[in-house]
Amino acid sequence: MSNVLILGANGQIARLAEQQLLAETKHHLTLFLRNAKRLPIADATRETVIEGDATDPAALSKAMVGIDIVYANLGGGKTIETQAKAVVQAMDLAKVQRLIWISTLGIYNEVPGAFGKWNHEQLDGGYLEPYTAAARVIEHSNLDYTIIRPAWLSNNDTVDYELTHRDDLFKGTEVSRKSVADLVTKLINDPKQAVKDSLGVNQPHTDGAKPSFY
Numbered sequence: 001m002s003n004v005l006i007l008g009a010n011g012q013i014a015r016l017a018e019q020q021l022l023a024e025t026k027h028h029l030t031l032f033l034r035n036a037k038r039l040p041i042a043d044a045t046r047e048t049v050i051e052g053d054a055t056d057p058a059a060l061s062k063a064m065v066g067i068d069i070v071y072a073n074l075g076g077g078k079t080i081e082t083q084a085k086a087v088v089q090a091m092d093l094a095k096v097q098r099l100i101w102i103s104t105l106g107i108y109n110e111v112p113g114a115f116g117k118w119n120h121e122q123l124d125g126g127y128l129e130p131y132t133a134a135a136r137v138i139e140h141s142n143l144d145y146t147i148i149r150p151a152w153l154s155n156n157d158t159v160d161y162e163l164t165h166r167d168d169l170f171k172g173t174e175v176s177r178k179s180v181a182d183l184v185t186k187l188i189n190d191p192k193q194a195v196k197d198s199l200g201v202n203q204p205h206t207d208g209a210k211p212s213f214y
Contacts, residue, residue, distance in 0.1 A: 001026045002068040004188055005096075007054050007087065009033045013102065013153075014073035016181035022046060025189060032063050054083045060090030069188055071100045077130060084134035088141045098191045099138065099145040100184055105200060107132040107149065111170040135198070146187055147198040151175045164200035172202025179203065 004021065006014050009031035021027055022043050029047045033039055036051035052059035054074050064070065070091060074083050084101070091099060105111055106128050138145050152174045161179040164171055180201055187193055 001028065002188065002191075003028045003030065003066050005030045005032060005064060005067045005070045006073065007032045007060075007070065008073040008075065009049075010035075010039050011073040011075065012155075013177050013180050013184070014071070016178055017071065017073075017184045018042065018047075020181055020185045021188065024185065027188065030063060030067065032060075055079060055086050057086045057089040057093070060086055061093045064090055064094035064096050067094065067096050069098045069100065069191055070096055071184055071188065073102050077127070080130045081133040081137060084137040088137060088143065091143055092141075097144045098195075099143045100187050101135075101138050101145055101147045102180070102184075103135050103147050103149050103198075104128070104131050105149045105151055105170055107135050108166070108198075110149075110164075110168070110200065139196075139198075144191070144195045146194045146196075148180065148183060149198060149200045150180045151200070151202040153177050153180070158203075160203050161201050162204045164202075166198040168200065170200045170202065172205060175201050175203045 004027050006029060008014055010033045018029060021029060031039060031047060031049045032052055034053060036049045039049060041047050041049060050063045052063060054060065072087055074080060076083060135147055138147060151172050154174050154176050156176040158176050159179050159182045161175050162171060183201060
């Protein structure tokens with residue numbers, strides 16, 4: 001059993017990961033979000049809710065006492081780099097090593113072809129720059145991190161995905177939130193997987209493909 005801190009716990013992927021972790025594991029979950037009233041407790045014996053700001057290293061460090069794994073499901077656009085710096089600082093202070101960080105596709109210019117061009121057109125106005133900068137903060141840290149870069153997200157009720165790595169071209173165009181939550185759960189359950197890697201996540205184009213770390 002691990003003590004897992006979920007940052008941005010009211011996010012859609014985070015809620016799905018919470019459900020899967022409660023159903024399939026014995027981990028204790030600490031749910032960190034700005035407004036605690038927005039998040040109902042599913043299992044009071046295994047969940048603790050903390051209200052706080054993910055740009056505040058002191059609040060984060062306090063929430064990390066006794067934590068084994070941090071899963072950051074943060075948004076915030078231009079504040080995401082600030083949040084990344086605060087998370088790294090807090091983890092260093094709390095001596096927590098393992099981080100799972102949700103980012104977005106396109107931060108390495110890794111999306112090929114027409115979809116890559118379309119993706120950049122949709123994310124113009126500097127949207128990708130803060131996420132690229134945040135990923136750089138994580139990658140330059142001493143943490144045992146995994147960055148996850150999902151394709152365009154759907155609410156499809158399916159778990160079907162494949163992975164690419166830091167220097168690979170992205171393969172697909174979409175993936176379900178349930179698939180990303182499943183990957184997060186697998187990394188929490190086996191935290192030695194994909195350490196210091198950046199994983200692209202997409203639904204395979206062909207039937208029968210299995211998600212694999214290698």
